[in-house]
Amino acid sequence: MLLILLFGLVASALAVNIPQPKLTHLSTGDIQLSLDDIPGAEQLDVAYSFGESNHQGKFHQNTDSRWYHRNHEAKYNGKDKIKYRIMVALDGKTIETNGKLTPGETGVAVLPPQKVRRGTVVFRDDFNGAFDPAGWNYEVSMYGGYNWEVQAYVPDARNIFTRNGHLFIKPTLTTDHPNYNDGNLNSATMDLTALYGYCTNADRYGCIREGRNGILPPVMSGKIKSKKTIRFGKVEARCRIPRGDWIWPAIWMLPRDSVYGGWPRSGEIDMMESRGNTVARDGSGHNHGVNEVGHLHWDQMPVIIDSVRRTGDLDGDWSHAMHTYRLDWTIDHIQVFVDNRHIMNIPQSRKVFGSLEDLVDPIFGAVEPKAAPFDKQFYLILNVAIAGTNGFFPDNWTYDQQKPWFSNSPTELQDFWNARFQWLQTWHGDDVAMECDYVEMTQY
Structure with a gap:
């Protein structure tokens, strides 16, 4: 009886030390609960109503x-x-605490829509201190970017973190996660909702997969999307691209609302994308690896209307240093600069973007018909993808090592994982991460 009483007193004391969570009602409508560190805590679960x-x-x-x-x-x-x-798992025991939260007591932050003056910095992140999710939405899904990329996007500190004022978006092996190993990728289950509390895209088995139906995604990586948006303006990102075979980073933008129809009819702007391979030569012998960065601009139809590529810095490798990628987006043009060098210029005109009849906003009408579909609010995306079956890594190119899968192959993930002892030789430490010093979005 005495031991039971003592245990009860210890449990009560531990429960008292569980801090009250802070409730934040984000402008996106999301609820966020956060609380201070609990030394020794192994897992925290919450139920609320x-x-x-x-x-x-x-x-x-x-x-x-x-x-x-x-x-x-x-x-x-x-x-x-x-x-x-x-409920807190602590020293092999489960400690519980109950309570109530009210907006008045917890500093709920509801951000109303605001009219933004021309030239206003809408969003800037210098990545000083710990990564702050208040400005970003995580992608949490295995959908593979709709072309069966092999990564699972997760909100894990191994994949998205800051250090010395820089952001790192770093791919890691799924077998580095405590739930998975070399022996269970073909038998375990990956349930992202169970692992992280939510999943953002269920398409293409994006939220839950069973290894028995095909190998689980062999790589985990990161993708973040700015909560702030702009409609016409300037976007800057100073970043270093990753180095390592089959790594595919991107800095790009998508519309907040698909008013002209599903992708790509409502537009996409790619400020930067690259391939991490040191050698990726086409049939003419031109290399398209880390010596090159691309800038793509998508029309409302599923075709690329412009692609401009330039060789890298003096040593021919963009992955060795930071470079500043800048978008200048107005009603008249979309331009991309790299280190203040003018790389791409696309005029906004109906000759480029098609007939007005194809681009009528069903709610508001054609607000800026000259610029449609690029006349709406867009948000910024930073991500690092791996492989894929859409031909970004063409089958008929020459690489520093043989491509381990074929485009449109139904066994891409397994083929990719089977060749890990080849491509892992090119993955070195944080070189495989996209590293960013800052991002800034300015409204025109």
């Missing part, structure tokens, strides 16, 4: 040592009290 809505999920520890839980589907009105129960 408001109104007639019940939710549950996990907390995930960020590099700032705080624990975060985010719910993209809560549809919280910012007014109701939230009742919660937090």
Whole structure:
């Protein structure tokens, strides 16, 4: 009886030391719960309710040592009290605490729409301190970019982190994750909702896969999307591209709302993309590896209307240093600069973008018919993809080593993983990461 009483007292004391979470109601409508570090905590789970809505999920520890839980589907009105129960796995025991949160007590931040003056910096991240998810949305999915890239995008500190004022988006082997190893990629289950509390894209088995139906994604990587958007303006990103075979980084933009139809009818702007291979030669002998960065501009139809590529810096390798990629986007043109060198210029005109009848906004009409579909709010994306079956790594090119899969192959993931002892030789430390000093979005 005495031992039971003592255990109860210890558990109660530990429960008291669980800090009250902070509730943030984000401008996107998401709920975010966060709380200070709990020394020795191994896992935090939460169950909460408001109104007639019940939710549950996990907390995930960020590099700032705080624990975060985010719910993209809560549809919280910012007014109701939230009742919660937090369960902490600590020293082999489960400690629980209960409480209530109200907007007035927790500093709920609801950001109203704002009219932005021309020349206003809408968003800037210098990546000082720990990575701050308040300005970004994580992609959490295995959908593969709709061309069966082999990575799973996850909000893991191994894949998205900051160091010395720089952001790193770094691909890692799935077998480095504690749930997976060389022996269970063909038998385990990858349930991203169970692992991270939510999944952002269920298409193409993006949220849950079973290894018995085909190998699980052999690589984990990162993709983040700015919560802020602009409609016409300047975007800058100072970044170093990754180096390593079959690595595919990108800095690009997509529309917040697909008012002209599904991708690509509502537009896409690619500020930078590259291949991490040192050798990727086409039939004419031109190399398209790390010595080159590309700038693509997509029309509303599924064709590339412009592609301009330039060789790298003096040593022919863009992965050795930071470079500044800048987009200048107005009603009259879309231009891309690299280190202030003018690389691409596309005029905004109906001759380029097709007939007006094809591009009528079903809600507002053609607000800026001259620039449509590039007359809407766009957000910024940073990501590092791996491989893919859309031909970005063509089968008939010559590489520094043989390409381990064929485009459109149904066994791409397995073929890629089987060849890991080849391509892993080219993956060295943080060289495989896209490293960024800052990003900035300015509204015109």
